[in-house]
Amino acid sequence: MTVKVFIDGAVGTTGLEIRERLESRRDITLITLDEARRKDEAARREAINDADYVVLCLPDDAAREAVAMIANDRTRTVDASTAHRVADRWTYGFAELEPDQAERIAGARFVSNPGCYPTGFLALVRPLVRAGLLGSDALLSVNATSGYSGGGKAMIAEFEGGETSTAFRPYALGLNHKHAPEMRRHAGLTHAPIFQPAVARAYRGMVVEVPLHLAQLSRRATLTDVAEVLASAYDGNRVVRFAHEATTMVRIEDDANTDRMTLRVTGNEATGQALLIATLDNLGKGAAGAAVQNLNIMAGLDPVAGLTL
Ligand SMILES: NC(=O)C1=CN([C@@H]2O[C@H](COP(=O)(O)OP(=O)(O)OC[C@H]3O[C@@H](n4cnc5c(N)ncnc54)[C@H](OP(=O)(O)O)[C@@H]3O)[C@@H](O)[C@H]2O)C=CC1
Ligand SMILES: CC(=O)N[C@@H](CCC(=O)OP(=O)(O)O)C(=O)O
Numbered sequence: 533m534t535v536k537v538f539i540d541g542a543v544g545t546t547g548l549e550i551r552e553r554l555e556s557r558r559d560i561t562l563i564t565l566d567e568a569r570r571k572d573e574a575a576r577r578e579a580i581n582d583a584d585y586v587v588l589c590l591p592d593d594a595a596r597e598a599v600a601m602i603a604n605d606r607t608r609t610v611d612a613s614t615a616h617r618v619a620d621r622w623t624y625g626f627a628e629l630e631p632d633q634a635e636r637i638a639g640a641r642f643v644s645n646p647g648c649y650p651t652g653f654l655a656l657v658r659p660l661v662r663a664g665l666l667g668s669d670a671l672l673s674v675n676a677t678s679g680y681s682g683g684g685k686a687m688i689a690e691f692e693g694g695e696t697s698t699a700f701r702p703y704a705l706g707l708n709h710k711h712a713p714e715m716r717r718h719a720g721l722t723h724a725p726i727f728q729p730a731v732a733r734a735y736r737g738m739v740v741e742v743p744l745h746l747a748q749l750s751r752r753a754t755l756t757d758v759a760e761v762l763a764s765a766y767d768g769n770r771v772v773r774f775a776h777e778a779t780t781m782v783r784i785e786d787d788a789n790t791d792r793m794t795l796r797v798t799g800n801e802a803t804g805q806a807l808l809i810a811t812l813d814n815l816g817k818g819a820a821g822a823a824v825q826n827l828n829i830m831a832g833l834d835p836v837a838g839l840t841l
């Protein structure tokens with residue numbers, strides 16, 4: 533038996549990545565719309581209602597419109613946009629976030645795929661909050677660098693079309709990035725972290741860093757204690773891996789071209805300063821890899837089918 537999947541926005545940056553992961557699958561039949569019909573409302577409505585699963589790879593407003601087109605109680609949705617990540621009725625599609633999150637995704641009708649930056653931040657911070665090492669009132673910062681495909685077709689054109697020659701560009705300097713609410717909510721924090729992202733001249737890949745004073749922790753702890761909490765949270769996980777080896781260098785390319793994520797704890801025990809680091813691919817675990825993982829879980833298939841780990 534196969535499940536019918538429609539990717540709305542299938543020729544965008546994320547949509548193409550999802551299609552690549554699904555098109556050779558024998559357990560999945562893709563519903564496709566040709567170039568002339570891919571933005572036609574009637575054609576999309578028909579495809580959406582014909583599908584068992586719809587994956588939305590659209591700008592936020594178009595994603596909301598697509599959800600409103602569902603006129604049956606059967607079609608299940610994974611939304612890759614920001615539109616529903618803190619919305620009621622939607623299940624947050626980060627399977628490793630909580631011990632029962634995969635089970636919740638498996639039973640959900642509406643699943644919101646996490647943002648790429650929150651994927652790194654939450655993987656590093658949520659286990660520490662859950663273990664009581666970080667209080668829910670912790671005041672955190674997060675700095676991150678993304679490959680330019682993170683900005684979709686428009687940013688790819690900007691970097692590859694000669695519109696910018698920059699190698700590295702911090703942005704969201706007004707500390708108003710759209711991912712901050714999602715980080716706050718799903719980490720279980722009272723205050724959103726100070727989030728300062730940057731984009732680099734690399735097509736794909738991502739480094740997310742959370743600096744911490746050990747004195748910020750709710751009880752006395754060493755770097756090893758922090759590492760142990762993260763290592764045990766992801767013990768045996770096939771997608772999120774804790775790197776036990778000493779970290780001397782991290783590169784944006786480390787997990788690029790994969791659907792996995794690697795977490796590290798490093799720092800200076802003598803000064804009591806820690807650095808939590810996640811590397812992932814903004815288009816992999818940060819987008820398409822997570823969407824396919826969610827689809828697999830919802831359809832009762834192998835959660836990592838079609839993923840590159
Ligand atoms: N790039 C990334 O790393 C990540 C992206 N996301 C999210 O995924 C979603 C897609 O982003 P991304 O792939 O980067 O963006 P792109 O701009 O590369 O692709 C968006 C696609 O949606 C199409 N589209 C726009 N409006 C409509 C509509 N009304 N009906 C049908 N198709 C439409 C566009 O068509 P056209 O080609 O004609 O413009 C385009 O092909 C966004 O919400 C983004 O925030 C999430 C995580 C990471
Ligand atoms: C480099 C870059 O511009 N990145 C995008 C985030 C990509 C992502 O995660 O997308 P969504 O939350 O939009 O789904 C940004 O900062 O807006």
